[in-house]
Amino acid sequence: MKKLHLLPLLFLTACSTTKPPTLVLRPQTPPPVADNSAIRYPEVLRAYHIGRYVDPNDDLVMHEQHVFYRVEENSHWNFHPGPANGSVPEPLPARNTAFSPTPVNDAILAEVNAQRLATVQIEMEAQSLAAALARFQAALQQTKTNLEETAVLRAQVSRIQQELDALQAAQKQNASSAALSLTNQSPNEFLETEDTNYHGLGP
Numbered sequence: 001m002k003k004l005h006l007l008p009l010l011f012l013t014a015c016s017t018t019k020p021p022t023l024v025l026r027p028q029t030p031p032p033v034a035d036n037s038a039i040r041y042p043e044v045l046r047a048y049h050i051g052r053y054v055d056p057n058d059d060l061v062m063h064e065q066h067v068f069y070r071v072e073e074n075s076h077w078n079f080h081p082g083p084a085n086g087s088v089p090e091p092l093p094a095r096n097t098a099f100s101p102t103p104v105n106d107a108i109l110a111e112v113n114a115q116r117l118a119t120v121q122i123e124m125e126a127q128s129l130a131a132a133l134a135r136f137q138a139a140l141q142q143t144k145t146n147l148e149e150t151a152v153l154r155a156q157v158s159r160i161q162q163e164l165d166a167l168q169a170a171q172k173q174n175a176s177s178a179a180l181s182l183t184n185q186s187p188n189e190f191l192e193t194e195d196t197n198y199h200g201l202g203p
Contacts, residue, residue, distance in 0.1 A: 037078065038078055038080075039077070039078055040075055040076065040077050040078060041073075041075060041076050041077075041078055042075050043071055043073060043074050043075045044071070044072040044073040045069060045070070045071055045072065046069070046070055046072050047067050047068070047069050048067065048068055048069075048070060049065070049066075049067050050063075050065060050066055050067070050068060051065045052064060052065050
C-alpha cells in the first residue's frame with residue numbers, strides 16, 4: 001500500500017517543468033585598428049560634384065547634378081625599407097601625402113612668407129608692366145594717326161604744288177605769246193595799239 005501512495009508523487013514530479021538556462025549574448029569587442037600604412041598604403045578616394053550637363057550621346061537628355069566618387073589611387077604596398085635587424089617594423093606615420101599633415105616649423109613659415117612677398121612683388125611689377133604696355137599702345141596708335149595725317153597733308157601739298165607749277169607755266173606761256181605778238185607787229189600798228197591803249201586809259 002505504501003507503494004500506491006508514492007505513485008501520485010511520481011506523477012507530480014514528472015509534470016513539473018524545469019527552467020531552461022538563460023543565454024546572455026555579449027558582443028565581442030572589435031580588435032584594435034592597426035595602422036598598417038608602414039606596410040600597405042590605403043586607397044585614395046575623392047568625391048566630385050557635377051552640375052547639370054547634357055548627355056554627350058543625346059542632346060535631348062539632361063543629367064541632374066550629383067556627386068560621384070572616384071578612386072584616385074589604389075592601395076599598394078609600402079616598399080620603403082624597414083629596420084635593419086629584420087624585426088617587424090613599428091607603425092610609422094602615413095607616408096602618403098593624402099594622409100599625412102604638412103609639417104610646419106619656423107623655416108617653412110619663413111619660406112612661405114618669402115614666397116608670398118615675392119608673389120606680391122611680381123603681381124605689382126606685372127601691373128606696372130601692363131600699365132606701361134597700355135601707354136605704349138596708346139602712343140603707338142597716336143603715332144600711326146599722325147603718320148596717316150602727315151601722308152594726307154603731303155598729298156595735298158604735292159597737288160597744290162602741281163597746280164602752282166601749272167599756273168606758272170601757263171603764265172609764262174601767255175607772257176611769251178604776248179611778247180611774240182608785239183614783236184610781230186609793224187611800227188605803225190604798234191603806235192596805233194599804243195595810241196588806243198593811251199586813249200583807252202584817258203578820261
